[in-house]
Amino acid sequence: KSVVFVFFFPQVLLLASxxxxxxxxxxxxxxxxxxxxxxxxxxxxxxxLEFNDCKGNSKLNFEVSNPDFKxxxxxxxxxxxxxxxxxxxxxxxxxxxxxxxxxxxxxVGANEKHGALxxxxxxxxxxxxxxxxxxxxxxxxxxxxxxxxxxxxxxGKVISSEGTEGAKFRLSGKGVDQDPKGIFRINExxxxxxxxxxxxxxxxxxxxxxxxxxxxxxxxxxxxVRLDISVIDQNDNRPMFKEGPYIGHVMEGSPTxxxxxxxxxxxxxxxxxxxxxxxxxxxxxxxxxxxxNMFYIDPxxxxxxxxxxxxxxxxxxxxxxxxxxxxxxxxxxxxxxGLTGTATATILIDDKNDHPPEFTKKEFQAxxxxxxxxxxxxxxVGDRDDPATGAWKAVYTIINGNPGQSFEIHTNPQTNEGMLxxxxxxxxxxxxxxxxxxxxxxxxxxxxxIAYGPSSTATVQITVEDVNEGPVFHPNPMTxxxxxxxxxxxxxxxxxxxxxxxxxxQTIRYSVxxxxxxxxxxxxxxxxxxxxxxxxxxxxxxQNNVYTALFLAIDSGNPPATGTGTLHITLEDVxxxxxxxxxxxxxxxxxxxxxxxxxxxxxxxxxxxxxxPFKFELSKQSGPEKLWRITKLNNTHAQVVLLQNLxxxxxxIPISVTDSGKPPLTNxxxxxxxxxxxxxxxxxxxxxxxxxxxxxxxxxxxxxxFCKSFP
Numbered sequence: 253k254s255v256v257f258v259f260f261f262p263q264v265l266l267l268a269s270x271x272x273x274x275x276x277x278x279x280x281x282x283x284x285x286x287x288x289x290x291x292x293x294x295x296x297x298x299x300x301l302e303f304n305d306c307k308g309n310s311k312l313n314f315e316v317s318n319p320d321f322k323x324x325x326x327x328x329x330x331x332x333x334x335x336x337x338x339x340x341x342x343x344x345x346x347x348x349x350x351x352x353x354x355x356x357x358x359x360v361g362a363n364e365k366h367g368a369l370x371x372x373x374x375x376x377x378x379x380x381x382x383x384x385x386x387x388x389x390x391x392x393x394x395x396x397x398x399x400x401x402x403x404x405x406x407x408g409k410v411i412s413s414e415g416t417e418g419a420k421f422r423l424s425g426k427g428v429d430q431d432p433k434g435i436f437r438i439n440e441x442x443x444x445x446x447x448x449x450x451x452x453x454x455x456x457x458x459x460x461x462x463x464x465x466x467x468x469x470x471x472x473x474x475x476x477v478r479l480d481i482s483v484i485d486q487n488d489n490r491p492m493f494k495e496g497p498y499i500g501h502v503m504e505g506s507p508t509x510x511x512x513x514x515x516x517x518x519x520x521x522x523x524x525x526x527x528x529x530x531x532x533x534x535x536x537x538x539x540x541x542x543x544x545n546m547f548y549i550d551p552x553x554x555x556x557x558x559x560x561x562x563x564x565x566x567x568x569x570x571x572x573x574x575x576x577x578x579x580x581x582x583x584x585x586x587x588x589x590g591l592t593g594t595a596t597a598t599i600l601i602d603d604k605n606d607h608p609p610e611f612t613k614k615e616f617q618a619x620x621x622x623x624x625x626x627x628x629x630x631x632x633v634g635d636r637d638d639p640a641t642g643a644w645k646a647v648y649t650i651i652n653g654n655p656g657q658s659f660e661i662h663t664n665p666q667t668n669e670g671m672l673x674x675x676x677x678x679x680x681x682x683x684x685x686x687x688x689x690x691x692x693x694x695x696x697x698x699x700x701x702i703a704y705g706p707s708s709t710a711t712v713q714i715t716v717e718d719v720n721e722g723p724v725f726h727p728n729p730m731t732x733x734x735x736x737x738x739x740x741x742x743x744x745x746x747x748x749x750x751x752x753x754x755x756x757x758q759t760i761r762y763s764v765x766x767x768x769x770x771x772x773x774x775x776x777x778x779x780x781x782x783x784x785x786x787x788x789x790x791x792x793x794x795q796n797n798v799y800t801a802l803f804l805a806i807d808s809g810n811p812p813a814t815g816t817g818t819l820h821i822t823l824e825d826v827x828x829x830x831x832x833x834x835x836x837x838x839x840x841x842x843x844x845x846x847x848x849x850x851x852x853x854x855x856x857x858x859x860x861x862x863x864x865p866f867k868f869e870l871s872k873q874s875g876p877e878k879l880w881r882i883t884k885l886n887n888t889h890a891q892v893v894l895l896q897n898l899x900x901x902x903x904x905i906p907i908s909v910t911d912s913g914k915p916p917l918t919n920x921x922x923x924x925x926x927x928x929x930x931x932x933x934x935x936x937x938x939x940x941x942x943x944x945x946x947x948x949x950x951x952x953x954x955x956x957x958f959c960k961s962f963p
Contacts (some may be wrong), residue, residue, distance in 0.1 A: 275306040276409055278353030279346065283392055286359050292321075292331040292338060298357075301327040301344060305351035317343040317525055319587065329357070339524060343484050345396060354394040354484050388412050390463050390479040393445060397453040398486045404437065404446040410463050410479065411443060418468030423479070425461035436461065436481065445479070453483040454520045485522035491530055491581035493517050493595035498579075500556065500599045504567040505606070508558055512547065512599055515554040517581035531586030535594065536578040539571050547577060547599065551586065554579075556597060565601065568636045573601040603638035605696045609646050609668075610634050610707035618672065621717045622680040631661075631670035631710060633692050639668070642695035646670065651709075652689035659688060672712060680718040681754050688712040723749040723760050723805035725817030733822040736789040744772065747779040747817055749805035758807040765816060766802040769793040772819075774803055781819065789823040790857045797859075798822050827862035827913025831855065833921050839937060840894065841930035847894035849880070849925060854888055854909045862913035864888050871906035871920075880905060898927045 280302040292298060301323060303312065314323030320335045323344055342357040393408035410421055423438040423445070424430075436459070438445050459482075464475030493515065500513030521527035531551045537544060548559045556577070558565060567573045577597040584590030611633050618629035637643035648661040648670035658676040663669070670692065678686070691709045698704070725747060732745045751758050762779045764772060771785045781803070789797060799821045806814050831854045838850035856863040865887035870880070879898065884890045892905065903925040910918040928937035 275304065277305045277307075277351035277406070278408075279303050279355045282353070282355050282394060282408075284355065284357045286357055288359050290336070292335040294331055294333045297328040297330050299329050301329060301346075301355055303327060303346040303348075303353065305348040307348075307350045310349040312346065312348040315345040315347075317341075317345075319526065319585075341524065343394070343525075345484070354396055356392075356394050356482075356484075387474050388463060388465060388477040390477045392480040392482065394482050394484050395447055395451055396484040396486055397451045398488055399447075399450050403450075404448045406444050406446050407481075408445045409443050410438065410445060410477075412465050412474065419465050419473065420468075422464050422466050422472075423461055424464075424476070425459065425479075427456075427459045427481075428461060432456075435459075438463065445481075451483045453485045453522065454489060456483065457522075458482050485525050485527050487521055487527040487584060487589075487591060489520040489527075489583075490591040491517040491519045491583055491593035493579075493581065493593060496595055498595060498597040500597060501602050502558060502565070502599060503602045503604055504565050504573075505562045505604065506558055506565055507562055508560065510558045512556045512558065513597065515549065515556065515579050515581075515595065515597060517554070517593055517595070519581075519583050521583065526584050526587075528583060529585045530581050530583055531590075533580045533582070533586075534577050535580050538576045541571055542569070546575060549577075549579060554581075556599070567601045567603050567638070568607065570601065573603070573638070575599045575601070603641050603643050605637055605641075605643035605694055605698050606702050607636040607643075608698060608702060608704045608708055609644075609692045609694060610705075611692065611710040614707075614710055616710060616712045617715075618712060619715045619717060620674055620678060621719050623677045623719060623721060625674045625677060627671045627673045628714065629672050629712065630664070630667075631672060631690065631692075631712070633668060633670070635668070635694070637694075644668065645695045647693050647695055649691050649693070650688055651691050653687050659686075661690060678716045679752070680716045681752065684716050684718075686714040686716070688714065718753075718755075720756075720807070720809035720811070720813045721752040722813035722815035723751050723807055724815050725749045725803075725805060729818035729820055731820045731822065733824060734787060735824045735826055736787045737826055737828055738783060738787060740783055740785060742783045744781045744783060744821065745819065747774070747781065747803060747805075747819070749779065749815055749817065751807050753807075753809070756809065758809055760808075761806050763804045763806065764801070765804045768801070769799070771799070772801055779803075779805075787821070787823055789825050789859075790829065794823060797825075825859040825862060827858055827911065827915070827917055829857040829862075830917045830919040831863070831866055831909045831911045832919065833907065833909050833923075835923075836921070837924045837926070838892070839926045839928055839935065840898075841935065842897060842900045842927050843930065844894075844897065847897070849892045849894055850923070851885065852882075852890050852892060852907070852923070854890075856911050858911070858913065863911055865912055867910040867916075869908045869910075871908070879903075882907065892923065892925075900927050900929050902926050 284299060286298065303309065316322055318338055320332055320338065321329060321342060322332055323329050338359060340359055344355045344357065346353050389411040395407050420440040421438050421443050422440065423436060427435040434448060436445060436447055458480065461479040461481060462476035463479045464472050467473050495516065498513065498515060502510055502512045515532060517530055519528040519530060532549045532554045533551065534547065534549050537546060542564045543560050546558065546560050547556050549556050577599065578594055579597050580592050580594050582590040582592045611631065616629055616631055620628045631648065633646055635644045646663050646668050648663060650659060650661055656676065658674060658678060659672060660675045661670050661672045664671055670690065689709060689711055693704060730745060730747060734744060747762065749760055751760060761776045762774045763776060764774055769791055771783055771787055772781055773784050774781045793799060801819045803817045803819060804814055805817065806812050834853050835850065840849050852868065854866040868882050868884055868890035870882050878895055880892060880894050882890050882892050905923040905925055906920065907923055908918050908920045910916050926937045928935045
């Protein structure tokens with residue numbers, strides 16, 4: 253059985269094995285636990301490290317991960333100053349002419365010490381006597397990253413107390429027989445663990461391997477036991493700014509110490525070591541005016557703050573409102589040996605409304621012709637604030653001289669000018685001059701200690717020019733109601749037009765401008781409108797019973813001016829249209845069983861009451877038998893029915909239809925009836941017999957001729 257000795261030094265726990273009697277290059281002890289003191293006192297030894305390269309330790313040198321500590325030539329670890337906080341671990345790298353190794357010093361609290369011992373020695377129960385549960389002793393191995401060749405190189409050793417003949421060590425796990433494979437290997441006889449290439453802590457920081465002892469046949473006789481390999485960080489990664497672009501804003505006039513933005517860099521090295529302990533610094537400021545040191549960066553947090561007085565932070569007096577800072581992040585706590593990374597921070601000085609807009613002059617002049625609308629003058633202002641903000645954009649208001657709301661003013665978004673417009677035509681005869689008082693303000697309110705002054709108001713003098721205006725009809729449009737069919741020459745209306753130019757003495761003449769049907773005329777002197785043709789409500793020129801015509805009134809100015817008047821004549825209906833009958837042709841089979849020949853409809857161009865109900869009648873039928881009859885279905889329709897089947901022939905049925913007007917109008921017409929032969933659902937109306945004409949009609953025609961012969 254192997255024997256394990258525990259040596260207690262003040263605040264230090266050391267682990268050693270009595271079996272490992274042969275010389276193995278490196279630290280005799282690779283892991284130490286130190287109880288956290290109140291502070292590490294300057295020049296007071298903390299513990300003593302023992303390193304042996306088995307060849308005399310020629311050119312031995314120690315490096316400590318924390319720059320506040322060093323290792324003396326005799327292996328004593330001492331503090332270079334009083335240190336109250338050293339972190340959770342220290343790493344000591346020893347290098348001689350023939351060997352190098354790494355030791356880890358873990359700093360634990362008093363309540364953590366017993367737990368750490370129990371973890372190392374696996375103390376069982378309350379015996380108080382530590383003993384090794386297995387015959388394999390596999391202490392953690394620490395390997396610095398980025399080691400230089402030659403490889404492989406020994407990094408540790410596994411010890412077994414088993415003396416079985418032919419026993420061999422076997423190593424497995426990620427980095428051995430699992431990806432990434434082949435990084436570590438073990439001498440199956442001696443237990444030496446070696447690394448085959450340089451390691452990268454940022455890729456893999458820890459390896460958890462298993463070691464076991466097998467017999468000559470490969471059968472496990474002890475283990476597996478966990479073997480932890482930790483990669484010791486080297487400062488091989490520069491700080492990087494990953495979140496750019498970095499743009500900050502600060503309001504002009506801000507108090508000294510105003511935080512603008514935060515710069516944060518990233519270091520891929522071990523965050524628990526100084527390799528990733530970053531410090532920030534401003535390398536360059538552009539531009540350098542009004543001060544080369546406008547800003548300061550907190551070296552630990554990366555916060556950028558203003559350091560100049562609010563007076564110097566004046567956007568309007570700066571060369572440019574944009575500053576660029578080159579920021580450096582350095583690891584190793586900012587020491588000269590640290591690696592650096594840089595980024596550019598852009599700081600924009602934002603505008604606040606500390607300058608009111610001012611008119612470029614106190615009075616503006618404008619001239620406009622009467623009757624014209626649109627922009628008449630542009631009012632110019634100056635403002636020193638940022639044109640891209642509401643602190644520069646102008647808002648104009650007419651505060652006096654616009655009772656009729658004839659004027660409006662709007663801001664030109666490109667030039668910031670005030671565009672004064674006439675929105676209601678001005679009348680020279682009413683007022684030839686107008687005076688407006690206008691004020692200008694910003695979209696954004698002014699800061700409390702700034703106010704609008706007299707220069708923020710201006711006067712606009714407007715002169716109205718007289719023009720020859722066209723006569724105006726009263727009223728316009730003009731309306732009148734007349735019956736259609738009134739006699740030609742009837743008076744419809746006398747129009748009235750006046751000249752707005754009351755200061756000029758002008759005469760007015762009238763003429764027809766548009767008379768679509770050619771029904772009207774106008775007296776050029778007195779404006780009397782009369783008819784030249786019959787007014788017809790049913791004309792296609794009449795829409796919804798209304799006929800529209802346009803007339804001109806022309807003054808005697810030079811050049812003459814014209815006014816247009818519209819006349820709407822509403823036409824009342826008279827019964828001047830006979831009703832019409834439809835259809836005028838019907839067909840029936842000579843052997844038809846259903847003798848209802850056709851349904852007739854009547855329509856009338858006139859309006860009610862000069863239309864339906866319509867009266868349908870048949871002329872008298874001659875002969876001993878009546879052949880057909882007509883029956884009224886409703887106010888507008890009637891049905892013709894045969895009283896017996898007829899031979900194949902064409903027949904004319906005389907029908908009269910009368911409207912309800914006063915007096916009523918009658919339309920005498922004929923319905924052509926074709927009696928056809930029908931076979932196999934096909935109707936043949938060709939080659940019919942001679943036309944059968946009503947005997948009554950023939951007699952009436954003969955009687956008419958007889959009467960004309962004897963006057």
